[in-house]
Amino acid sequence: MTSTTLVARREQALGAGAPLFYNEPLHIVRGEGVHLFDADGRRYVDMYNNVPCVGHAHPHVVEAMVRQQGTLNVHSRYLHEGIVAFAERLTRLHPAGIQSVIFTCSGTEANEVALRMARMATGRRGIICTNATYHGNSEAVGKLTRLGAEQPAGGDVRAIPFPEKLRPIVPGASDAELCEAYLDRLRDAIQHLERSGAGLAGLIVCSILANEGLPDIPDGFMARAAEMVRASGGLVIADEVQAGYCRTGRWWGYEVTRFTPDIVVTGKPMGNGLPLAATAASKALVDTFRARTRYFNTFASSPLQAAVGMAVLDVIEREGLREKVAAVGAALKAALTQRKGRCALIGDVRGHGLFIGIEIVTGDGSPDRERTVEIVNRIKDKGFLTSNAGAFGNVVKIRPPLTFSQRHAEEFLDAFDATLDDIDG
């Protein structure tokens, strides 16, 4: 099976345009720990995948999966201890206000629940998001997608500029002034929704603004934005699909950017590849949602989801992954920041824990998407898998499994240096 033949079969069976990474797509056959292997046996260090968060093919997760699927896997309208215990363990990882959980099969479904929950609880329709976000692919959640969108947000949705220090809406402003400027935009959006009759149901935001390119946020913005939303009667939804599960070196992104959500959405890393996501909130919010919707999700809240979800939490705790992510991530970010001073291509190095963005720029500091794509492909040819992201597509996105080690980081830095040399040379 050549890759060319497989590409043609894939285009027929899955349709043209099913997304593929890299100029020369990777034909992948095996994963183990932080490594992926292609059909020719070539080994790559996976620096992209956050779903297999405890590493590809982790034996403890595989064992939990086979044990539960071989014992019982059925829908949730029976009593089952495992799913209750998993929900209890998950809520204990949040502050006391987060008490109950609705499980779903995807981040999209979990964000659907969050939006409906906020709208039902407030009796209002208006949702505020950022202008470079992505929260999922359903019709309702897709309305929040501003990344690459041709139309401005409208109707029940208002997009505000994402807060950042690198290309701020008020150039040259102090941190405090910038914070006020972004808060003004949020206030405008709230008032706009109120005047339109939609009213404010809530703010939804990735806690670390991942799709926006992991910007440095003016100090205090997130907490004050949350206060402003609540003072206007809205709810704050933290989308932790990318930010959560120790990705940042803390359990949750909202601990890093310092705000308290009313509703927390989790997804990608929860099942190490098993479809599993969740919407957690106060019992009162969840009760109201359940009473109004009789929500049921066939595949969710299953014994399989619970067993695998528990196994992932086991590994994170047993292997000390949160602490490891904090240490390895800080060292990698520091090493990359050093390189920023030495290489004009690197406009900025940002991020938290093992979620780091390297901003690639032209000579005048403008975003250089083309060069970013070139770097991603060149590093891939050297055996390291990354991608590009951010509002301008010019951020090299580093987001490996949480088991990524100091040694892997050093190997990557050598390859990154060589890639920059290739390009400069």
Add this chain to the structure above:
Amino acid sequence: MTSTTLVARREQALGAGAPLFYNEPLHIVRGEGVHLFDADGRRYVDMYNNVPCVGHAHPHVVEAMVRQQGTLNVHSRYLHEGIVAFAERLTRLHPAGIQSVIFTCSGTEANEVALRMARMATGRRGIICTNATYHGNSEAVGKLTRLGAEQPAGGDVRAIPFPEKLRPIVPGASDAELCEAYLDRLRDAIQHLERSGAGLAGLIVCSILANEGLPDIPDGFMARAAEMVRASGGLVIADEVQAGYCRTGRWWGYEVTRFTPDIVVTGKPMGNGLPLAATAASKALVDTFRARTRYFNTFASSPLQAAVGMAVLDVIEREGLREKVAAVGAALKAALTQRKGRCALIGDVRGHGLFIGIEIVTGDGSPDRERTVEIVNRIKDKGFLTSNAGAFGNVVKIRPPLTFSQRHAEEFLDAFDATLDDIDG
């Protein structure tokens, strides 16, 4: 762990109102083949669950799951042979016009894709469904839920009365007259959408009207409805989430009710409990959808979905389940139909293959939901798990794993007879 304690913990962790079956909920711990076992070791014949379609804990499925999760499970933006082969195998089970597949994690997500696909392809918004249907729990798909809805369908959605012979919209009409009467209602709905400016994007229908209570449909209605929709420029979406995968003794429900869909949605049984669903259509429809949306679904189209989906198809073919379902289902339906003449409680016996509805009525033939619920609970106490369904909640729903045998059917008939005797006596 008593059931009472577990109910209290469940209400806290999952919120009040997370749905539970039976007056005395079942505390379930194990499944094997067509059997489920409770915490006290009591064995039940599962006559409800269509998700574990090849039987609970089927070893071939478990083996495929562990092998793939232990080898590779990652998102779909790499080339992977397994997912392409699964899509090819799935499309080969449909007529030639169904060529390409978009995988998702749930029937809801797959119906979201189908609706968006129909709307994009036609450039129109209007969707027609039946007045007692359910296609999923997202905001967009939930607008089609008429079952128990307080509001009439409106906006871009029009609901038509589901076609049936038992309580038809024109009492006393011949079959041919009745077919015309229901087609008139469909024509009205199309014209209504056209006048409203929404236009007709498509008709979405469960191919065997499962949530409507498996009614006997006036002959020829479905094919003529599909023709009328296409003649008006709309697309026909067959929701095969319940009807498909040999449930009826044929591969697809549309073979039973005899129409040709443009878009086919499958879900529940595809992964024997692994979240897995799909939207299949012509390559042209899929290409257009992909080009317009750049659709990506993190957990879907994964090597795990493909391996498990393949294993389910293996078992269905190797164990001859389609033929078995046809034979066991026909015998069970015939045996229940005999009882209809002998017992005034039984108003009707309907269905296809191993999806049978027993309509429970009062003395004057009106739907008797209360008595239906009583029967379902009494049969459960005798060791057989069913549920109630239908537009009036008065249909005992029989929908066991496809491996349900003649012997299980005979055991059930004994328990059913004893239950009717208990009630009559």
